[in-house]
Structure formats: C-alpha cells, structure tokens
Amino acid sequence: MNDMTLMDKTVDTQKIKIAAKDVNVYYGDTHAIKDVNVEIEDNTVTAFIGPSGCGKSTFLRCLNRMNDTISTCKVKGDILLDGEDIYDKRVDPVQLRAKVGMVFQKPNPFPKSIYDNVAYGPRIHGLAKNKAELDEIVEKSLRRGAIWDEVKDRLDAPGTGLSGGQQQRLCIARAVATEPEVLLMDEPCSALDPIATAQVEELIDELRSQYSVVIVTHSMQQAARVSQKTAFFHLGSLVEFGHTGTIFTNPEDPRTESYITGRIG
Amino acid sequence: MPTFWLVALLLALSAAGYFGGRRRAIASAAGNVKDLHSLPSYYGYHVALAAFVPAIAALAIWLLVQPMFIESRVSGMIPAEAVPENSTIGLVMSDVRRVAEGLDLAVEQGLLTAREARNVAGGEQDIRALMGEVGVALGDDVRPEVLNASQAYRNLSNTGRAAMTAVVALLSLGGFAWAYSRIHKDFRARNVVERAVLALLIMAASLAILTTIGIVLSMLFETKNFFGLHSWTDFFFGSTWAPNFRGGSELSILPLLWGTLYISFIALLVAVPVGLFAAVYLSEYASGAVRSFAKPLLEILAGIPTIVYGLFALLTVGPALASLFAKGGFLGVEWMAGATSVLTAGLVMGIMLIPFVSSLSDDIINAVPQALRDGSLGLGATKSETVRQVVMPAALPGIVGAVLLAASRAIGETMIVVMGAGAIAKFSANPLESMTTITTRIVSQLTGDTDFASPETLVAFALGLTLFVLTLGLNVLALYIVRKYREQYE
Amino acid sequence: MTDLSQSPAGAAPEPRKHGGSLLEQTPRTKRRNAAEKRFRAYGIAAIAAGLVMLLILVTTIVGKGTGAFQQTFVTLEVELLESKLDKKGERNIEDIKKVTTFGYAPIIKGAMEAAVAEYGIETSLKAKELAGILSKDVAAQLRDYVIANPDQIGQTVEFRFLASSRVDGYLKGRVTRDSIVNDKNISAEQLDLVDALAAAGVLEKTFNLDFITGADASDARPEAAGIGVSMLGSLFMMLVVLALALPIGVAASIYLEEFAPQNWLTDMIEVNISNLAAVPSIVFGILGLAVFINYMHLPTSAPLVGGLVLTLMTLPTIIISTRASLKAVPPSIRDAALGVGASKMQAVFHHVLPLAAPGILTGTIIGLAQALGETAPLLLIGMVGFIASNAPETIADGLLAPNSAMPAQIYEWAKRADPAFYERAWGGIIILLLFLVTMNTLAVILRRRFERRW
The missing domain is CATH 1.10.3720.10 (MetI-like)
Structure with missing residues (x-):
C-alpha cells in the first residue's frame, strides 16, 4: 500500500538521470542513429515517438547496452547515467542492466512459475538474504506491477499461462523486482488489447514516483496520456524534445507537426 | 535366369506399347493432334503402363508366394515318422532344398543330364558324393523320402516357373491389347494415366509400411520358432549366455x-x-x-x-x-x-x-x-x-x-x-x-x-x-x- | 547491498540497490563474471575436444593407412627355363598350363641365387631361404605371366617379385629385428639379405597399384591383398540402391508432399518413415537375411541382396531430404501452372520436380554415401568371410556372384591375425573415406550451385 501514498507526490525540478551526447549508432554500414542529444530526467516518464524505423527502439536499447548482443552494432558518442559513461570500458553491462531494466514489446515471461519469474532478477543479483525476504520482494513487485490480486493464489502456476495483459504486467513486475533506477519500455502495449493497455498505462504513471521511465510507443495518444516529456525521432535523428504538452500542442519543427497531424508516419 | 528375361520382355512390350499407343491415337484423330482429348504421349503411357504394371506386380507376388506354396506341399509329403529324433520337419526340409539345389547345380555343371537328374534314385548312386562334387555339403546320406521330396520340390519349382512365365507374359500381352483397343480420340487418356501414376505413388509411399511389416514379420516368425525350441523364461529371465x-x-x-x-x-x-x-x-x-x-x-x-x-x-x-x-x-x-x-x-x-x-x-x-x-x-x-x-x-x-x-x-x-x-x-x-x-x-x-x-x-x-x-x-x-x-x- | 531491512516501507526514494559507481565492479559481479568465463571455457573445451578427436582420428588413419599404398618389390632377372616350363618345346598353351606353381619354385630360387651372386652378397642362406623373402604369391604371378607370354620361355626376363609381408614390414618399420625373434617366417639372416639387396637397389618400396585394383588374398599373403574387387562389389550395390531408392523415394515424397490427404494412412506412412530412419542398421540386415535369402532364395553374398537391403535402409533418408526440397518450392509455382490449365500431376512433374531436382540429387548423394559406408547389415547377408578373388565380368555376374564390399572387406582384414592386414584395413579406410569425401563435396557443390532463395 506504500505506493499509494507515493502517488500524490509530485516533483517539479528533476535531476538529470541519463544524458546522451552526440550518439551515433551503426548497423554494419547503416547509420541508424544520427547525433542524438537528449537528457532524461529522474521520476519522469519520457516518451520516444516517431514513425516505424525511425530509430527510437534502437536508441532505447542503447541505454542499457542491449545492442551489445548484436555483433554488427556499433555505438559512438557518450551516454551518461548519473554522470558515468555507460560505454566506458570498465562498465560491466550486467551491472548496468541491473540499474536500467527493460520491458519488451512482446510479453516474454520465462517458462517458469509466476513466483520464479519475479524472483529471477533478485536471485541473480543476490537481493534477498533468505526465502522470507525473497517472498517479500516478490509480493511487493507483483503489487507494484498491479497484478498481485490476480495471481496471489497461483504463484506456482506457469507464467506463460496468463493472458497477454497479465503477462506484460508480470514482465513489468519482474523488471521492478530487480530494483532498477531506470525502466525502459519498448512498445509495452503494442501486443495488448485496450483494457490491458489502460491497466499498463496506469501502472506506468504509478511507477514514475520511483523510477525514471522511458517508453517507446507507436501511439501518440499513449505518449500524450502517460509522459511528461516527449522526444520525436525521424529517420534516425532526434527532431524535437520537450514537454509533452508543448510537443503536442505547439511543435516547433514542421516535421513534428506533420507527424502529430498524421501527414507522415 | 528366366526372371531377368521375363522382365526384359515386359520392358520391351511396354516400350512397344508406348509408341504403338501414340501412333494409334494420332491415327484415330486423323493426324490432327488437337482433336485428341489428351496429349498423344498420354495414350502411349496408357498402353505402356497397362502392359507393364499388372504383369510385374503378378511376377512379384508369384515370386513371393511360390516358395510358400511349394514348401507346404512338399513338407506334406514327408511322413511324420520320416523325421528322425532330435530333428524337426524344418531341418528335413532344409535337406530337401539342398538336395534339390544340388541336383540343379549338377545339371548346370554338366555332371548330369536333365533326364538323369530326374531319374536319380537312392541306392544306385551315392548322392552325397555327387552333392559334394557340386559343392553342396550334406550331413547325412540322403534318405529315400528326402530324395523323393526333393524331386517333387524340383518338379513343382519347374512347373511353377513355367506357369509364372506364361501368366506374366499373358497378363502383359492382355494389358497391351486391352489398352490398345481402348484408344480413341475421345478417350480420356490423361485422366486414366494420372490415376494410375497416383496409384504408383501411393504404392511407393506404402513401401515404408511394408518394410516395417517385413521387419516385424520376419523376426516374429523365427522368434516363434525359437520359443518353440527354447524356453522363453530362460531367454528373458535367465542369467547366463x-x-x-x-x-x-x-x-x-x-x-x-x-x-x-x-x-x-x-x-x-x-x-x-x-x-x-x-x-x-x-x-x-x-x-x-x-x-x-x-x-x-x-x-x-x-x-x-x-x-x-x-x-x-x-x-x-x-x-x-x-x-x-x-x-x-x-x-x-x-x-x-x-x-x-x-x-x-x-x-x-x-x-x-x-x-x-x-x-x-x-x-x-x-x-x-x-x-x-x-x-x-x-x-x-x-x-x-x-x-x-x-x-x-x-x-x-x-x-x-x-x-x-x-x-x-x-x-x-x-x-x-x-x-x-x-x-x-x-x-x-x-x-x-x-x-x-x-x-x-x-x-x-x-x-x-x-x-x-x-x-x-x-x-x-x-x-x-x-x-x-x-x-x-x-x-x-x-x-x-x-x-x-x-x-x-x- | 542487500539492505532491504533498512529501508522503511513507504519511504521514498528507496536506497539504490545496485552499488554506487558503475565504473567499479561489485564483488558479486566479479564472481558472476568469473562463472561466466568458466562456462564459456567449458564450451570451448567441448568444441576443442570434438575437434581433437577428429584430428586424432584423421592422423591415425593417414599415419597407419598410407603404408598400404606402398609395397616392397624385388626386381630379379629370371631365366624362364624351357626344360622346366615347356618340356616338349611346342609352346602349346595347354602343356604350359599343366606346369603347376611348384614347377616355378626352382626358377625363382635360381633367380635369387643369381642375384646374390651378381651383387656379391655373402650369406649362408640356402636357396629355399633366399626365396623365403619373397611372397608366397610370386610363383602364381610368374606362372600367369608365362601363360600370358609363352614366347618368353627360354629367355631371361626382368620380373618384379612381390616381397613377403615381413620384408615389407621391415622396410616400413613395422617389423624389427627384436620382433622377429620367435617368428618362423623370417630370420635375422634373411633381414641381412634384405638390407644387402636394398643397398644394391634391387629391393625397393614403390607405389602399389595392386592394392587399389587387386583382389583380396588368403591369410598367409597379406602383401598380395587388394581392395579393387570389393570396390566393384560396392559399386554394384550402389547401382542397385540408386536404381531403386531414387525413383521409389522420389515417388513416395511426391505423394506425401503433393497429393496425400490428411488421413490415417498418411499418418501411418509418416510415422513409419521417421521410425525407419532410426531403426538400427543391423535390423535391416536381419530383414535381408530372412526375406531375401531364406525366403526368396536370392544368392548369399550377392551385391544385389546387399543393394536391396541398403535401399530399404537409405529410403527414409532420401524421402526426408526430397520432401524438404519439394517443400522449398513455393506454392506460387504450382498456382501458376494450375492457372494455365495444367493438371495437378502436370504441375508437379513439369514444374515442381525440376525445380526440386538439385535438392533431391544432393539428398540422394548423401544417402548413397551413408549406404556406402554401412557394414553391419552386410555381415548378416554373407558379404564377409570369404575371399573375393575375381573381378566380375558381366553386369549379371556383378549383381549375383558372391562379392564383398569395401567396408566388409575392411572388417574382414581387421579380423585377421597378421598385423600386415591392419595396414590394409587402414589403407582401405583411406580409399573409402576418399569416396565419401568426394560424394559429400559433390553434394555441397550441387547445393551451393543450385540453391535458390525464393
């Protein structure tokens, strides 16, 4: 119930959580991201919007170095998390990803029980000293994922047996259980029906109180509903970045306006 | 090797059938191929298949069934008392087969004429020595029942082979004639041929089932014989090999x-x-x-x-x-x-x-x-x-x-x-x-x-x-x- | 780090769980990364183990087998005495044939003595022991030569005699002076003679074509054994397999892939095919023995029977690969043919099958390669245990006359007691593997060349 009290708390001046400076990404010969500069604040939902193939997902995956798993992908420029370059040679991507969690487009629960799905992160990172603590983390995360009431009686059932929306909330709970500082979400609602989408969106808004949330979305309405800041990507470049309200009502760049009004995309 | 020549004959007939059928079809349309229901080659295939497939199937079945038939006839000739102790009818039959084989070999190698081989009787000649000469080793002297049985075996095999040749050749010729007579410009040769080809495809696919059945049956029969001679409890639960x-x-x-x-x-x-x-x-x-x-x-x-x-x-x-x-x-x-x-x-x-x-x-x-x-x-x-x-x-x-x-x-x-x-x-x-x-x-x-x-x-x-x-x-x-x-x- | 207890529930923001700076690895991360490295090392070790095994296998085969391609020969001047070989002097071939190999022994002894005298070799060996360094096969070889060239009788000819396997082994390092102490077949003095003859250049190790083209030889004459005849046996078996397995396999695949309705018969066939592909090969041997030999009375040891058994064994392989290549032809091709009025059968035979042909061919070659190396079923239909001495002369002979096959011949040699045969076996494996490598390379080239990406 503690998260309920947090909800009302609003923070106005935010500290910069992630700062990207002149980021360029190449897939082999393809120049996927061009000179992107962006500052992502703490306790804020930042939305990345843009037509498909504009590089928003690629850029998102740079923020926790998930692109490392693709051998042809090269990242240039600096991405600072709390002032530390995450592409520094000394940085272990494993440690980074514990701080910067990720939720994917398609719900991807592991073929394990609901409990084991959530306990997976705390176990590998050694966040619980004993079973009781682990139980506590699992319960807290499932509550935070707004799915506790639906699954509390069947924690031993396989996670793959849940409905799509439940699976995605389970995946969010799983990401939350690792206690990250930043939560990256790659089109988390694209595989969900409208009701499940509404539940997840509500959840995202709650999560803002504790994390910096970055969400990639196809849907402009979704960006308008959940985010405080919005970045518009087009053809690999960051066209415009600002308060969500400003972007949607009074965009500076004609390309943003074209996209918002549905002329491109 | 009569079987070889028989197959060659079938192949020749079906080749002739292809060209004959084709020509007749074209003739029936008075040289105008467009009047035919199907392409001319389908008429050819029709005759070729009719001349070949039933005959070769009959040949295959005959080759499979004849040994079984002869075996049962000949083993019926051997009286139960002629089977020595510590032996089985199967053992006696294998002697019968070997003697028959030996006599055939002797004829082939010119040691005996075909007539002499037919008239070989125990007592006059040392059959065992003769068999030795053609490379068939026998454990005992040949007893008269066995010799008689093996002569019957040879007779039946020869008759069987002759009958097989006749039946197969007739089937092939009959198929040829039947298919040839059906050819007419309105005859739907393509549909008939395609149905036949489909049947052949199904048969090829079914060979997998046949193989499995063959594997199981061949082992099952001999296993049954084995358990007739040896206790199954020892086989499954004994402790010594x-x-x-x-x-x-x-x-x-x-x-x-x-x-x-x-x-x-x-x-x-x-x-x-x-x-x-x-x-x-x-x-x-x-x-x-x-x-x-x-x-x-x-x-x-x-x-x-x-x-x-x-x-x-x-x-x-x-x-x-x-x-x-x-x-x-x-x-x-x-x-x-x-x-x-x-x-x-x-x-x-x-x-x-x-x-x-x-x-x-x-x-x-x-x-x-x-x-x-x-x-x-x-x-x-x-x-x-x-x-x-x-x-x-x-x-x-x-x-x-x-x-x-x-x-x-x-x-x-x-x-x-x-x-x-x-x-x-x-x-x-x-x-x-x-x-x-x-x-x-x-x-x-x-x-x-x-x-x-x-x-x-x-x-x-x-x-x-x-x-x-x-x-x-x-x-x-x-x-x-x-x-x-x-x-x-x- | 795991200070959950310190965080009062509800207090915001909670303390950071994952250490301070990203630039320093926490002890736990270090431990986990070490585990990661170990895991990775196990993988590399496993691959390395597999590759080392391959390397050991290949070096063993090459190291032990290349010797079989070389053989020791003694080149001697032989006086083909008319008095021994053709007493009547009429050059009547029947008379010459009456002289058995025993009649040639003195001539060979004489040739050895002459050589010893010519090169001034001092030895206390008697003529019989001198000839003892030659193969037991040489008298027969000389006799064959004389029968083929009766006009040479009375002349002195140069003849290349096969040395005995002990002498051959001595030159190859397999036989040493220590190892022959209890050997009745050769003495130290004979080895002295061998050294002297080798120094004189009469005795030398040269390329041995007979191993590749020749027939097997009896237990006492490993030096004369060759793999050529059993190679022909294998060839005839492969012809049978090709002639039966390819059409039947393709027909079965076409039915299953293009025509078969979804019913119990189709399911049954599919289940049978996938199971037959995994049935032990020896079971096919039992089938062959029971059905083809005991029941149908086809001749034992005949390549025809071997070919039939291998056909049944190879069919599932060919069917599986043929179906895969038929499946790879896109449905649009079939639709196009049907769209211009072709029947389904015509669409398949005129369009789909030609497009799938390279894939079918590749699968067939791989199936043949598998059949070529198979041994176990051949043991049961009697393709081992005798000496395949004559090359078949006609096709019918090749199919029906008893013969061996390459792998069966190798097994036969491996069973014999004389280590000289082991060299033959390894050499045979080199030839067998060369065939397999060629076939597989051909399959790969075909696939590369004709592979289509739809």
Whole structure:
C-alpha cells in the first residue's frame, strides 16, 4: 500500500538521470542513429515517438547496452547515467542492466512459475538474504506491477499461462523486482488489447514516483496520456524534445507537426 | 535366369506399347493432334503402363508366394515318422532344398543330364558324393523320402516357373491389347494415366509400411520358432549366455542387455556433456566465423562410417587403454586383460555420438525464442545465467528427446561393439572388462555356418526383435517429446 | 547491498540497490563474471575436444593407412627355363598350363641365387631361404605371366617379385629385428639379405597399384591383398540402391508432399518413415537375411541382396531430404501452372520436380554415401568371410556372384591375425573415406550451385 501514498507526490525540478551526447549508432554500414542529444530526467516518464524505423527502439536499447548482443552494432558518442559513461570500458553491462531494466514489446515471461519469474532478477543479483525476504520482494513487485490480486493464489502456476495483459504486467513486475533506477519500455502495449493497455498505462504513471521511465510507443495518444516529456525521432535523428504538452500542442519543427497531424508516419 | 528375361520382355512390350499407343491415337484423330482429348504421349503411357504394371506386380507376388506354396506341399509329403529324433520337419526340409539345389547345380555343371537328374534314385548312386562334387555339403546320406521330396520340390519349382512365365507374359500381352483397343480420340487418356501414376505413388509411399511389416514379420516368425525350441523364461529371465551347438545352450538376453546398456551409458557419458556444451557454445557464444568453421568439422565425425570407428576402437583406443591398465602398462596395474572392453567401445561410441547430440541440441536451443534471452539479459543476467536458468530449462524437453535418440543409436550400434567390446557375456560393473552386446551376438549367431533349425541360430531373431522393440520405443518416445517441444514454440 | 531491512516501507526514494559507481565492479559481479568465463571455457573445451578427436582420428588413419599404398618389390632377372616350363618345346598353351606353381619354385630360387651372386652378397642362406623373402604369391604371378607370354620361355626376363609381408614390414618399420625373434617366417639372416639387396637397389618400396585394383588374398599373403574387387562389389550395390531408392523415394515424397490427404494412412506412412530412419542398421540386415535369402532364395553374398537391403535402409533418408526440397518450392509455382490449365500431376512433374531436382540429387548423394559406408547389415547377408578373388565380368555376374564390399572387406582384414592386414584395413579406410569425401563435396557443390532463395 506504500505506493499509494507515493502517488500524490509530485516533483517539479528533476535531476538529470541519463544524458546522451552526440550518439551515433551503426548497423554494419547503416547509420541508424544520427547525433542524438537528449537528457532524461529522474521520476519522469519520457516518451520516444516517431514513425516505424525511425530509430527510437534502437536508441532505447542503447541505454542499457542491449545492442551489445548484436555483433554488427556499433555505438559512438557518450551516454551518461548519473554522470558515468555507460560505454566506458570498465562498465560491466550486467551491472548496468541491473540499474536500467527493460520491458519488451512482446510479453516474454520465462517458462517458469509466476513466483520464479519475479524472483529471477533478485536471485541473480543476490537481493534477498533468505526465502522470507525473497517472498517479500516478490509480493511487493507483483503489487507494484498491479497484478498481485490476480495471481496471489497461483504463484506456482506457469507464467506463460496468463493472458497477454497479465503477462506484460508480470514482465513489468519482474523488471521492478530487480530494483532498477531506470525502466525502459519498448512498445509495452503494442501486443495488448485496450483494457490491458489502460491497466499498463496506469501502472506506468504509478511507477514514475520511483523510477525514471522511458517508453517507446507507436501511439501518440499513449505518449500524450502517460509522459511528461516527449522526444520525436525521424529517420534516425532526434527532431524535437520537450514537454509533452508543448510537443503536442505547439511543435516547433514542421516535421513534428506533420507527424502529430498524421501527414507522415 | 528366366526372371531377368521375363522382365526384359515386359520392358520391351511396354516400350512397344508406348509408341504403338501414340501412333494409334494420332491415327484415330486423323493426324490432327488437337482433336485428341489428351496429349498423344498420354495414350502411349496408357498402353505402356497397362502392359507393364499388372504383369510385374503378378511376377512379384508369384515370386513371393511360390516358395510358400511349394514348401507346404512338399513338407506334406514327408511322413511324420520320416523325421528322425532330435530333428524337426524344418531341418528335413532344409535337406530337401539342398538336395534339390544340388541336383540343379549338377545339371548346370554338366555332371548330369536333365533326364538323369530326374531319374536319380537312392541306392544306385551315392548322392552325397555327387552333392559334394557340386559343392553342396550334406550331413547325412540322403534318405529315400528326402530324395523323393526333393524331386517333387524340383518338379513343382519347374512347373511353377513355367506357369509364372506364361501368366506374366499373358497378363502383359492382355494389358497391351486391352489398352490398345481402348484408344480413341475421345478417350480420356490423361485422366486414366494420372490415376494410375497416383496409384504408383501411393504404392511407393506404402513401401515404408511394408518394410516395417517385413521387419516385424520376419523376426516374429523365427522368434516363434525359437520359443518353440527354447524356453522363453530362460531367454528373458535367465542369467547366463552360453550357446552350445551340441545342445543344452543357455540363452538369456539379460547379460547381453547389461553389456549393451553399460556401453551405451558410457557412450552417453562422453557424448552428452561434450555435445551439449559444444551446442551451447555454438548457438549462444560463437561468432559466425567460428560457427561456420567448427560446426561442419564436428559434423564430419557423424559422417564417418562406423567401421572406421570400429577399427579405431580395435587398433588404437583398445591398445592405448591396455597400455595404461593392462599388465606391464604405465600405471603398473593389471586391470585389463585385453584391448577390448566396455570402456573401449563406450569411449569410441561416445566420440561418434558427439555431433549427433550437438547438432540435435543446437537445433533445439535455436528454437528457444530470442525474446526469452532478451528478457533475461535485460534484467542484468549474464549470458551463462541466461543459458543455465532460462534457455536450458526451456529447451529441456527437446534435449531429453535428443539424448533418447542418441541412446537408441548407441543401443543399436553394431560395428564399434563388434570390434571393440569383446565377446564375453557377463554381469560386471568393471568398465575395463570385455563384455558383449545384443548386436554383437546377433552378428556372431548369424554369420559363418548357420543352421536355421537350431535355437543357437534362431536366438538371433529373438534378440533382433527385442532390439527393434527397444529402439522403436525409444524413438517413438523421443520423437513425440521433440514434436511436443517444437509445437510449444511455433 | 542487500539492505532491504533498512529501508522503511513507504519511504521514498528507496536506497539504490545496485552499488554506487558503475565504473567499479561489485564483488558479486566479479564472481558472476568469473562463472561466466568458466562456462564459456567449458564450451570451448567441448568444441576443442570434438575437434581433437577428429584430428586424432584423421592422423591415425593417414599415419597407419598410407603404408598400404606402398609395397616392397624385388626386381630379379629370371631365366624362364624351357626344360622346366615347356618340356616338349611346342609352346602349346595347354602343356604350359599343366606346369603347376611348384614347377616355378626352382626358377625363382635360381633367380635369387643369381642375384646374390651378381651383387656379391655373402650369406649362408640356402636357396629355399633366399626365396623365403619373397611372397608366397610370386610363383602364381610368374606362372600367369608365362601363360600370358609363352614366347618368353627360354629367355631371361626382368620380373618384379612381390616381397613377403615381413620384408615389407621391415622396410616400413613395422617389423624389427627384436620382433622377429620367435617368428618362423623370417630370420635375422634373411633381414641381412634384405638390407644387402636394398643397398644394391634391387629391393625397393614403390607405389602399389595392386592394392587399389587387386583382389583380396588368403591369410598367409597379406602383401598380395587388394581392395579393387570389393570396390566393384560396392559399386554394384550402389547401382542397385540408386536404381531403386531414387525413383521409389522420389515417388513416395511426391505423394506425401503433393497429393496425400490428411488421413490415417498418411499418418501411418509418416510415422513409419521417421521410425525407419532410426531403426538400427543391423535390423535391416536381419530383414535381408530372412526375406531375401531364406525366403526368396536370392544368392548369399550377392551385391544385389546387399543393394536391396541398403535401399530399404537409405529410403527414409532420401524421402526426408526430397520432401524438404519439394517443400522449398513455393506454392506460387504450382498456382501458376494450375492457372494455365495444367493438371495437378502436370504441375508437379513439369514444374515442381525440376525445380526440386538439385535438392533431391544432393539428398540422394548423401544417402548413397551413408549406404556406402554401412557394414553391419552386410555381415548378416554373407558379404564377409570369404575371399573375393575375381573381378566380375558381366553386369549379371556383378549383381549375383558372391562379392564383398569395401567396408566388409575392411572388417574382414581387421579380423585377421597378421598385423600386415591392419595396414590394409587402414589403407582401405583411406580409399573409402576418399569416396565419401568426394560424394559429400559433390553434394555441397550441387547445393551451393543450385540453391535458390525464393
């Protein structure tokens, strides 16, 4: 119930959580991201919007170095998390990803029980000293994922047996259980029906109180509903970045306006 | 070889049918091919198929049925009292066949004229010596009943062959004439030919079922004969394997089964960890270059014939192990008597199975969706944690299936154990002792001088059937598990 | 790090769980990375183990087998005495044939003595022991030569005699002076003679074509054994397999892939095919023995029977690969053919089958390669245990006359007691593997060349 009290708390001046400076990404010969500069604040939902193939997902995956798993992908420029370059040679991507969690487009629960799905992160990172603590983390995360009431009686059932929306909330709970500082979400609602989408969106808004949330979305309405800041990507470049309200009502760049009004995309 | 000429005749007739049918069709349309219902060649095919297919089918069936028929007729001629003690009608019949064969050979080699051969009677000539001359060894002198029976056997075979030639030739000619007479420009030759071709395709596909039936029946019959001569309780529950061609054998499968399973176990002990780790490395870690280099190289191991592994076991691995563990070896122990042992065969078989396990597991690991790996890596797991805690549990059913397939391979493997395992049937837990397996015993009971009326030979069929059932069970189970696994991620 | 207890529930923001700076690895991360490295090392070790095994196997085969391609010969001047070989002097071939190999022995002894005298070799060996360094096969070889060239009788000809396997082994290092102490077949003095003859250049090791083209030889004459005849046996078996398995396999695949309705018969066939592919090969041998030999009375040891058994064994392989290549032809091709009015059968035979042909061919070659190396079923239909001495002369002979096959011949040699045969066996494996490598390379080239990406 503690998260309920947090909800009302609003923070106005935010500290910069992630700062990207002149980021360029190449897939082999393809120049996927061009000179992107962006500052992502703490306790804020930042939305990345843009037509498909504009590089928003690629850029998102740079923020926790998930692109490392693709051998042809090269990242240039600096991405600072709390002032530390995450592409520094000394940085272990494993440690980074514990701080910067990720939720994917398609719900991807592991073929394990609901409990084991959530306990997976705390176990590998050694966040619980004993079973009781682990139980506590699992319960807290499932509550935070707004799915506790639906699954509390069947924690031993396989996670793959849940409905799509439940699976995605389970995946969010799983990401939350690792206690990250930043939560990256790659089109988390694209595989969900409208009701499940509404539940997840509500959840995202709650999560803002504790994390910096970055969400990639196809849907402009979704960006308008959940985010405080919005970045518009087009053809690999960051066209415009600002308060969500400003972007949607009074965009500076004609390309943003074209996209918002549905002329491109 | 009349059968050969018969087939040649059929081929010639059907070739003639093709051209004849074609020409008649064109003639019936008065040279205007467009008036025909089908292309001219279909009329040709129609006649060719009609002349060939029924006749060749009749030939095949005749060749299969005639021996059965003659056998039952001739064995009916031998009175029960003519079968000596300690013998069976089967043994007498095999003598009958050999005498008949010998007489045919004698005619062929010019020792007898056809007439003399027909009139050969016991007493006047020493048949056994004559048989010896043409290379047919007989255990006893030929008794009159046997000689009579074998003359009847020859008569029936000759009549049968003549009748077969006549029937097959008539069928072919009849088919030709019938098909030829049907040709007319409105005749739907294409539809008829296509139906016939479809029937042929179905028959080709059904051969798989026939083969399985053939395997089961051929072993079932002889196994039944075996259990007529030897108690089944001894076979399944006895404890000793001691074939004795003078009778009184103890033929229990259990010591052989023990050897088989022990060797397979050692083979899997080598192949599963190595194959599995290789598969994990290739699918999760290796760069494209390493993968395209190491994978085909590993798979060479799977393409090497088993005889090569057998020789490797017999001449390289066995002596190498002996130089360690045998008397006067490096370790100064005397744990091994010769080069053949469970370990020798097991190690070599393990090497053979490495690529089998690795490529099957590789496929299965690759079927695990990338999203699961991303999910785990995104939570900050290392690659090995991802593999061990997410990929492996997800792939486990498939990998179990792969291991079962490998086990079935190991149980049915022959050459490596024939050359590397040894010939002593016993229960022992010492991997340095030589032991024997089901496949090894099948080979040794069925090669060299075999007598299909003795339990010592027939036991091989019971062993074969057990082996078939065992491997079939494993395969069906494994294929079922793997299929269920694949469906899960499709 | 795991200070959950310190965080009062509800207090915001909670303390950071994952250490301070990213630039320093926490002890736990270090431990986990070490585990990661170990895991990776196991994988590399497994691959390395597999590759090392392959390397050992290949080096063993090459190291032990290349010797079989070389053989020791003694080149001697032989006086073909008319008095011994053709007493009547009429050059009547029947008379010459009456002289048995025993009649040639003195001539060979004489040739050895002459050579010893010519090169001034001092030895206390008697003529019989001198000739003892030659193969037991040489008298027969010389006799064959004389029968083929009767006009040479009375002349002195140069003849290349096969040395005995012990002498051959001595030159190859397999036989040493220590190892022959208890050997009745050769003495140290004879080895002295061998050294002297080798120094004189009469005795030398040269390429041995007879191993590749020749027939097997009896237990006492490993030096004369060759793999050529059993190679022909294998060839005839492969012809049978090709002639039966390819059409039947393709027909079965076409039915299953293009025409078969979804019913119990189709399921039954599919289950049978996938199971037959995994049935132990020896079971096919039992089938062959019971059905083809005991029941149908086809001749034992005949390549025809071997071919039939291998056909049944290879069919599932061919069917599986043929179906895969038929499946790879996109449905649009079939639709296009049906769209211009072709029947389904015409669409398949005129369009789909030609497009799938390279894949079918590749699968067939791989199936043949598998059949070529198979041994176990051949043991049961009697393709081992005798000496395949004559090359077949006609096709019918090749199919029906008893013969061996390459792997069966190798097994036969491996069973014999004389280590000289082991060299033959390894050499045979080199030839067998060369065939397999050629076939597989051909399959790979075909696949690369004709592979289509739809």
